[in-house]
Amino acid sequence: MRLAPPDPRRNQLILAAIGVAVIASIIFAAPWVKRWANATVSVPFDRIRIAEVTRGDLVRDVSVQGRIVAAVSPTLYATASGSITLSVEAGEQVLAGQVLASVTSPELTSELQRAESTLAQREVELERQRIESRQQALEKRKSADLADVALIAAKREQRRADEANKRGVIPVIDFEKAQDDLRNAELAHRHALADADLFDERLAFELRASEFEVNRQQLFVDDLQRQVDDLFIKSPVDGIVGDLLVEQKSAVSRDTPVMAVVDLTRFEIDALIPESYADDLAIGMSAEIQVGGERYDGQLVAVSPEIINNQVASRIRFTGNGPVGLRQNQRLTTRILLAEFNNVLMVQRGQFLDSGAGRIAYVVNDDNVAERRQIETGARSLGSVQIVAGLQPGDTIVISNLDPFRSSETVLLTD
Secondary structure (H helix, E strand, O other): OOOOOOOHHHHHHHHHHHHHHHHHHHHHHHHHHHHHHHOOEEEEHHHOOEEEOEEEEEEEEEEEEEEEEEOOOOEEEOOOOEEEEEOOOOOOEEOOOOEEEEEEOHHHHHHHHHHHHHHHHHHHHHHHHHHHHHHHHHHHHHHHHHHHHHHHHHHHHHHHHHHHHHHOOOOHHHHHHHHHHHHHHHHHHHHHHHHHHHHHHHHHHHHHHHHHHHHHHHHHHHHHHHHHHOOEEEOOOOEEEEEEOOOOOOEEOOOOEEEEEEOOOOEEEEEEEEHHHHHHOOOOOEEEEEEOOEEEEEEEEEEEEEEEOOEEEEEEEEOOOOOOOOOOOOEEEEEEEEEEEEEEEEEEOOOHHHHOOOOEEEEEOOOOEEEEEEOEEEEEOOOEEEEEEOOOOOOEEEOOOOHHHOOOOEEEEEO
16 A cells, blocks of 8 residues: 655644744743742742731720629628627628628627616716706795795885875884885895806706716717627628638637628629730720620729739729629630721731731732732731721732741742
8 A cells, every 4th residue: 555645734734833832832921930030939829818908997905814803892800809600601692781790799798788887877867967957946946036026025115115205104214224125125136036047057057068978978888889789790792602711609809801792793804904005094995895605895994003014904894784694713805995996997917017017018919929018007906907008908918927928029929
């Protein structure tokens, strides 16, 4: 069988196809080669995290771990020396006003009895003095009334003497004697009235002084009675008995701690805030408290004036209806709202802030090339950071660690 000679046009077509393929490959690979040529470092895309720059409201906040403490947890003390009798056990539910313990103090009880006896004696003496005062006042009034009767008789004798003198039937000496008797009667009456009034004032003064003595003794008895009543130690709040600080029937001295009562209806959060936020803290700031997957409103109510171990102690109180079932020393996450910035450029917070010192960002373009750019950041929240300069809304930047980029101007992001 005879073979036909090869067609030269077929070889030309093959060469032309190969040339077209080479040219297409060069055209297709040119941008990729250009990116490789411009980029000095390449980083796999799956090793970075990116986020878009947006405009919105940024809330500057700080998240801290705190522990639940009772807002009201008074410690009860013995008010006198003696033997104590406990009426409750640790962990027992109590009501406000319930007697929790009592102190037996024979000295205080005996002093109260003596004071009450003295008070009763002075009250009896005061009543006796009132009776005697009324009796003496009656005698003085009797003398004044007799002086009044004598004055009336003297006036009558004076009128009789005047009539007899007009008729000339009375000796002159008898007429003058009648006049002297009238003046003596008037003087005696005037002095008797003044003496009775002055005696009434003196008796009133003496009675008032005696009443002051009785009142003073009554105040002394009331104070001792209060101290005796305080021997019964009562709960100031509804709650639960904490630790018992003394043993049953033990001897205690005045102001000895006896027990603590915890009010389970009012809780606060004791939180330690990093020193870097100390200048931004202010009493009254709002807070969000995370409890079992739910959020509750809170308020910063106390900030310590000193810094200990690079931390500031603070107290956060629930506002409104707080959660139920909380326990002492339970740990909760709390978010304190420091400030709010409206309509600002912001981007998701990431490690680029630390590795780039908050002044460098890499903007990712459509060719998967990250370009280095100088930026300026502002306020920071738990999830976002404010962009003051260097970026525009819609820019996509790398928010992960920038150390693999080695401060290059451009970085190729490979698949």
